[in-house]
Amino acid sequence: MNEMPQWLRPYLTPPTHEAITRHVAAAERMTSGEIVPMVVRRSATFGHVPLVTIALLMNVLLILDMIALDFGFGLPAWLITLAGVATIPLGLLLSRWSSWQRLMSHRGDLRTQVERRAQLEFHALKVAATEQRTGILLFVSLAEHQAVVLADLGIAAKLPAETWSQVLKALTHGSKSGAMGRGFCEAIDQCGTILADHFPAPARNDNELRDALIIRD
Numbered sequence: 488m489n490e491m492p493q494w495l496r497p498y499l500t501p502p503t504h505e506a507i508t509r510h511v512a513a514a515e516r517m518t519s520g521e522i523v524p525m526v527v528r529r530s531a532t533f534g535h536v537p538l539v540t541i542a543l544l545m546n547v548l549l550i551l552d553m554i555a556l557d558f559g560f561g562l563p564a565w566l567i568t569l570a571g572v573a574t575i576p577l578g579l580l581l582s583r584w585s586s587w588q589r590l591m592s593h594r595g596d597l598r599t600q601v602e603r604r605a606q607l608e609f610h611a612l613k614v615a616a617t618e619q620r621t622g623i624l625l626f627v628s629l630a631e632h633q634a635v636v637l638a639d640l641g642i643a644a645k646l647p648a649e650t651w652s653q654v655l656k657a658l659t660h661g662s663k664s665g666a667m668g669r670g671f672c673e674a675i676d677q678c679g680t681i682l683a684d685h686f687p688a689p690a691r692n693d694n695e696l697r698d699a700l701i702i703r704d
Contacts, residue, residue, distance in 0.1 A: 491504060491702070492528075492702065492704075494528050494629070495526065495528075495629070495667075495702060497665060498629065498662070498665055498666075498667040498668075499526075499667045499668050500668060502668075503667075503668025503669065503671075503672070504668065504700060506668060506672055507524055507668060507671045507672060507675065507699070507700045508698045508699045508700065510671070510672045510675040510676060510679075511524065511675055511698040511699075512694075512698045513679070514675050514676060514678060514679025514680075514682075515679070515688075515692070515694065515698070516688060516692070517679050517680075517682070517683035517687070517688055518621075518679060518682035518683045518686045518687060518688055519619055519621050519682075519686045519687070519688055519689055519692060520621040520622070520623060520642065520678070520679075520682035520686050521614070521617050521621060521622040521623070521694075521695050521696040522623055522625065522675055522678050522679070522682075522698075523612055523614050523622060523623065523624050523625065523696055523697075523701065524625045524671050524674075524675060524700045524701065525608060525612070525624060525625065525626050525627070525700065525701040525702075525703070526626075526627045526628075526629060526662075526667065526671075526700065526701075526702055526703075527604065527608070527626075527627070527628050527629065527702075527703050527704065528629055528630060528703075528704045529628060529629065529630035529631065529704075530600050530601040530603070530604035530605075530628040530630070530631060530633075531592065531596070531597045531600040531601065531628075531630065531631055532600070533582070533588045533591075533592065533630075535591075535592075536582040536587070536588050536591045536592070537578055537579050537582040539591050540578040540579075540581050540582050540587070540591065541574050541575055541578035541579075543578075544574035544577060544578050545571060545574050548567065548570050548571060548574065552567060585629075585630045588630065589630075589631060589632065597631045597633065598631075598633060600631075601626075601628045601631050601633045601635060602635055604626075604628060605624065605626040605628075605635035605637055606637065608624065608626060608701075608703075609624045609626075609637045612624070612696070612701065613696070614637070614639060614696065615639050615640075616695075617639065617641075617695045617696065618695065619641050619686075620639045620640045620641035620642075621639060621641040621642055621682070621686050622638075622639045622642075622695075622696060623636065623637065623638045623639065623642060623678060623682070624636070624637040624638075625654070625658060625671065625674050625675065625678070627658050627659075627661070627662050627667065627670075627671075628662075629662055629667075632659065632662050632663045633659065633662075634655055634658035634659045634662060635655075636651040636654050636655050636658070636674075638651070641686075642682070642685075642686070645685050645686075646681070646685060650681060651678075653677055654674045654677045654678055654681075655674075657670050657671075657673040657674040657677065658670050658671065658674045661673075661674075671700065
């Protein structure tokens, strides 16, 4: 089992961490499919956020000064200068908040970066290397509160992408609500049921990929 990093502990408890492994093992007993759960700290880059935040705070300061002038009194120059300098550390501090990072980023761009990271991990973890091409990656990117379900060719040939809508919903809700373990377990159980109907377990059902939750920054 992966050691749980500090950033994940508010979202996942050790018991639910262990439960994910059990749910994967149970689901895979019903199918030839291989289910790989994974969570990463972030997929997108947020380097633009501090600059955008500082610029926004400075604009707010200028607007407040203009409002003050409209009411017949101007802010002292030293106060404006001090407040302007204060926007830098305040902007840097605010930019570390994941909710603010999401707010200051284009949702479509975040989605593209999360999907790209999921595709890279799909191949890095050899989910595409199972004998029957029946691997499936359940990927959660925590900072963006987004999830991706990637199924290998053997599964995608029989099941359309819409098949995984409820699986995706469980993963996304778990990452947003702080109940990540429950979200993964629900998604894994749903995958097991879906795959068992189309890819039932053979007499010899080898475990080709590890069952534990994969955790990476």
